Amino acid sequence: MATVELTHVKKVYTGKVIAVHDFNLFIKDKEFVVFVGPSGCGKSTTLRMVAGLEDISDGTVKIDGQVVNDLQPKDRFVSMVFQNYALYPHLTVFDNIAFPLRLMKQAVKVPLTDKEKVKIKASVAKLEKNIAILTNKIELQHVVAKRQEALAYLDEQKRAVVKQLAAENDPKAKAKLEKKLEDLEYDRLKAVYPIDAERRLKTATDERKALAAELASGEKAERRKMSNDQIFEKVTAAAKTLGITDYLARKPRALSGGQRQRVAIGRAMVKDCKVLLMDEPLSNLDAKLRNQMRAEIILLRKKIDTTFIYVTHDQTEAMTLGDRIVVMKDGLIMQVGTPQQVFDYPENLFVAEFIGAPKMNTFKCALTKEGAKYFVNPFGAKIEVTGEKSLTLAKRKVEAQEIILGVRPEHIEIVQEAAPNAIHTTLQVNEMMGSEFHLHLLTDDGTPIIVRTPTIQLSDKQKAELVYGKSVYLTFGGQAMHFFDAKTAFSLLVDQPEKPKK
């Protein structure tokens, strides 16, 4: 239960290969965020940086407001589910799930002995002495007028150097001046923040406060291992949630893939973690089991109630699971948004093609403007842009230009005969999916188009006719279109968020 904040996170391998460029993301408490993208896009690397399994080359990762860059994985209080389950083969299912609990130490209150009380009193006295000295010191440093004077002097010097620098042409002298400027900057920082003494005073005060509280309550906090009873309780509870109670005594190798994945999830959820990380947890399962486990993860999420980061290359998983989706490509974030946003308003061509199956059809054509109306002309047909899309284009003052037009396969309709707004195509392949056909068609100039059409609207005769070589006319509504700039591949419908430089 915590927020996760990634700012300017970067991963560079062996000085050359950049796996993640300038990754910025704020994940809210209890949010389910999915990183999705093709393999090699840096999604797993980012996740592993959050977990602490990879060094962070640049930038900061904060969990619960605390910078964790230099913390070991064990000190970050995260859990992780791995693609290959990573169960300990030598331990039973029970011991596997209990493994993190056995390593964990809990804060327990223990009454103080008399000896300890005396000791604490002595250290409080010592701290008080220190605090007095430090306060005195800071007061001296805080002779405000003097500081102001110093700052003014340094500023003046700085201005002079900057002036000199602008006038100077000789590179050697320039470098010297730059060095001087840097030194001045440092001196200035020192004058602004008389940090050290203040920081030490703060730690000393905090420590005294903690010790005083300990004395007052007569108890001290101690970190102890969890008792076996507690472990047993927690493990059985987790096993019950996941339906693996019957297998607790087995070794992982005696389990099926789905059961192993459940154990892995159990091991991750049993300790109270701040963030639960999942690295393609369903990739090793067969299709049927994957659908089932996906539904279970959705249910589980309600029960566990923590922050999730989920990595997958499967857009269906991303769409169904995520509160928010982060689409990535080549180490860059392409779009962040809810599944609906990402599906309806892809910010660029990559996201448009990646999200949705089969992928969006795209073709080059021209966007023209006649009065207030917008038209597109794919393959000679003339189709008017209508509804919200047209309003958005007008609002954004989009001019007539060459564009890449995108239409999802399910938004293309089949019409019976030629019309000005219809495209003539020839059927190549008809994939029967049960409730729908996936038609692979070729336009007259050889551009492939995929159409998803529900079978329920077609008569048996029509279905039988849909074979290789059949002539088919296609059209699509003015609502269903997506427009991308032909040069930049950015969407013309949404404002582009500021992209980081490569």
Added chain:
Amino acid sequence: MNPEKEAVVVAETQADPIVLPPRRHVGMRTKNRIGNTLIYILLILMSIVWLFPFVCIILQSFRIESTMMTGYIIPKEWGFDNYVNLFTTTNFPRWLLNTLIISLATAVLQSVMILCMSYTLSRLRFNGRTFLMRFMLVLGMFPGMLTMIILYRVLADMNMTQQNSIPGLILVYVASSGMGYYISKGFFDTIPKSLDEAARVDGATRAQVLFKVILPLSKPIVIYTILTAFMGPWGDFVFAAYVAFNNREGMNVAVGLQSMINTPSGINANYTMFCAGGVVVAIPITLLFLFLQKYYVEGVTGGAVKG
């Protein structure tokens, strides 16, 4: 169709007329039986050659009619006198204790070092790692005997020779044992890295990963490592002899036993006792191997999967 005719038919139908000689049909079972018999005869002969010295020593150790070397093998009078004398009249118990201390200490220290070294080289990535591995491989190619003279001087200066040879020998055996990382590193490399990662996320330190996850999964290699570490000092003669330098308190069993028969009079007086000593020394190692040979073989072959 009987087999002889069949052979002829096969030959005739072929385009290129190779005339196969009519073959005597020998059944699969008979063939196997003949083959096995030959192999077993060979194996039995080899066993006799190998076991003969051992049997001789065991038989000699029970001979009580005389103590010198004789021209026959089967004793005329049997008894345990040699064993009793070995433990009561000589320094043998002391030597056995010396050897046991040295071997146990070496086994523990060397195993810990080798396993930690292997884990480090298998899992951690640090600057100079590959250089270190190659460097140690090359260093390992020089025979250890090269260092004997200088090591003796060093040990002598530290007062770790002669009667104080136990710490000296442990030091020598344990030093540089990290270089024996090769086989166990190969074994560790076959354990998926994601297990380490899972354990680290679960809250384990690197050391806990090694002791709670990796080592339990590497039982064969751990046993192999301990066994080899134990056996080296147990049977060592050259270095132990050099460090003990004829001091009867500082000898290990091998050196001690040899010192009983290194003079002509010694041979005559102690030969059967010497054989009894040999048997006593062999017993622990034999027992260890009997119980652990399964792991030992797994260790050797398992480590070879990925070198």
